[in-house]
Amino acid sequence: MRFLLLWLLLLATNLSIASTTTPIQYHFTPTDAAHHLAHVSITFPNVTSKTFQVKLPVWRSGRYEILDLSKAVSSFYAQDLHGQAIQWEKSDKNSWKLFLNHPGPVTIGYQIYANTLKQRVIHIDSTHAFLDASGVFMFSPAFRDHPLTVSLDVPNHWQSRSGMEKSSSHQFVADNYDQLVDSPIETGVHEFLSFQLDQQNYEIVIWGEGNHDIADIKTKVSLLHHEAKKIWETFPYKRYVYIFHAGDQLRGATEHVNSTIIQQNRFNFKPRKPYLKVLSTTAHELIHTWNVKAYRPAGIAPYDYSKENYSDLFWMAEGITSYYDDLFLLRAGIFKPKEYFAQMAEHMKNHLDNPGRKVESLAQSSFDTWLKDDAQQSHNAAVSIYLEGNMVAWRLDQEIRSLTDNQYGLDQLQKLLYQRHHNTNQGYHKQDVLNLLEEITGHNMNAFWQAYVEGTQAIDFDQLLFFYGLQKTPKEPSADAAWIGANLNIEGEFVGIKTVDSDSPAWHAGLTMGDQLLSINGIKLSPDNVKIRLKQLTIGTSYEIHYFSAGRLRTTTITPVDTPNPDFFIEPVDKPDRQQKARFKSWAGQDLVPRKK
Structure with a gap:
């Protein structure tokens, strides 16, 4: 009864679940650097609910993949202000439910295994600790907007850095959990x-x-x-x-x-x-x-850390950013034009060599980015929001310039998204983008969107390049014109198959991912000679292939054909006109220099 009266008193005085002054206290202590172990404790002030939930994200921002980060947690406990144990149960894979006997501060603790450096989540050794909060620090939904401190119990000679502000050498402060989870910490010798x-x-x-x-x-x-x-x-x-x-x-x-x-x-x-x-x-x-942190698609604003966050606009976050990264280097003078053209040609070739571009749209790929298919399926039935988004962003940039007589480009869309949708809690929608495009160009862009974003219309790269005074120049004819449609893994002792293009000679020969090629016409294949051997194949000639598939020795026949996408250079046209020079200048940030004959 006494507990119930206290509870009612708190509610009657309009106190919230959490105090508005006392911050949540996070403590991180490496306990065994050699074995990548640490202890985490978190104290939540003045919890007034009878049940209290804490969670660890299942994914981290910037990587759209369920990582099940709570698998690194062990030895969980909960206690009250006096150190008395609080009963708890694990309610799902990343949630713990606590049952309080009385209101007040609650402290939870657990051991964390810190050895996911390559996933950029958490790592501890004798020289440093790297912490992405999503894989380290739990949160309570009731306290998500509460201020907090993060204290690191690390060697005195270490230095601690983060995007969060410091309150002491090894302590940081954040306005809320979202700021913490978006502010990785690097502490150590660096x-x-x-x-x-x-x-x-x-x-x-x-x-x-x-x-x-x-x-x-x-x-x-x-x-x-x-x-x-x-x-x-x-x-x-x-x-x-x-x-x-x-x-x-x-x-x-x-x-x-x-x-x-x-x-x-x-x-x-x-x-x-x-x-x-x-x-x-x-x-x-x-x-x-800017593009994903200052403004982002509605499906990931705000983040839901406990499940997939869906959007058919992920390509704008990743593909447009991929378009700009090399372009920034060119505009800044870091890339020489020839180096940028080589990168552009590589991206175009990878795009053209991907059969999935004819099957899946960018919008579909964006929505399904959480699905991780095997390489063979993805190669033939899917596209990358990075690569395909890069190509469509380039085409969109050209379309805007064409419709505005080069007055505006994709830069203007990014600027307006920043000005109009600079709010991490309210993302933009497809119609917002289309409205901005119409504002910029004076034209309805629905047809473009349906063709290149929601459809699989091929990009006319010759026309796109020529717009800027550029062209594709075929490389000298080479023996690799004989094409079988198999991408190989030639590392190690064996010649393996990574992927096979649908409707290619290798596809029709029955070869598939994981097969090991042994010989061509009875002559052994090895990682050392396979490239030369394939270059020596003749178009239209049939060859006997011995290979292992699922551990069984098999034989097939393969007949190379002309490569559907010959290698090429990108270079300026011989005599670019005034408009081409002006477009290139505004796009690349430097003058177009005609190629030398």
Whole structure:
């Protein structure tokens, strides 16, 4: 009865579930670096409900895949202010329900296994700890908007960095859980550099040994800052943190609200070619600070951390960003035009070589991005929101320029999305985009959308290139014109098949993903000779293939045909006209130099 009266008193005085002054306290303590273990405790102030739920996300922002992050949690417990155990039960794979005997502060704790560095979630060793809160820190839906502190019990000589503001050397503060989950923490021994551009403060953090040059990275990201300012004019952050991990077999990156985590092989920062890929990734993540963080599709605004978040506009978040990353490098003068043209040709070739582009639309791919099919199925029946979105973004940019006599381009759409939909809790819809496109161009863009976004209409690349004074130039005829339609895995001892194009010679020969090729006309195939052997095949000639499929020795016949998509260069036309030069200049940020005969 006493407990019930207290409960009613709290409700009568209009107190909310949580205090509005006392922050939630998160504590993180590495306990066994060699075995990647840590202890987490969280204290929620003044819980007044009889049952109290805590959860860990099942995915993390920036990666649209269910990761089931709670599999790293063990030894969960809950207790009250006096250290008395609170009864609890696990209600589903990522939720714990607590049963309180009386109101007051509640502390939960658990052990976390911290060894998912390649997934950019959490990692602990003797030199550092990297924390993406989605895989480390639980939250209560009732306290999601509550202020919080994060304290790290780490060695004194370590340095702690994050997009969150510091309250002490190893403590951060956040307005709510959403800010915490979008602000990864890097604490440990690392290189550090800070500088200011305009009114924005930048920090570069590099953990790991490699061939990087932090001063040169500063120079390059400074150029990216100025390119971003040209499009969006203002910045959604006052401070931005670049976190780099340099290590063995590391790749990938994740955007966050005012920071990014970029992972690279430790020796990818030299020579120039791999370094340009690092810089392209860096540009990609910075662009995401606007396109997906400052404005994003309605399906992921706000985030629901406990299930898939669906949208048929994911291609705008990822594909448009992929379109801009290399373009930023070109406009900034980091890419030479010839290097950019080579990248463009590679993207086009990958697009043309993907049979799935004739089957699945960008809208479908966006909605189904949570589905992870095997490589063979995806190759023939699906498209990537990154690659296909890149190609359609390029085509959309051209369409806008064509309809406005080059007065506007895709930059204007991005600027207006930022101005009109800069609210992380209210995303934009398809009709919002179409309305903005009509505002920019003065034309209804429904037909374009139905053809290229909701349909699978092929892009006329010759026309698209010519618009900018560019052209495809076939490479010299080569022996690889004989095509079988199989993508090979030639690492290790065997020649394996990654994917087979539908309706290709390899497809009709019965070859499929996972098969191991043994010989052609009785002569052994090996990783060392397979490329040469395939180049020696003759179009229209039948060859006997021995191979293993599902562990059984099999024989088939394959007849190469002409390659449907011959290799090509992209280069300027001989005599670009005035309009082509003007379009190229406004698009690429530099003059078009005609090719030399």
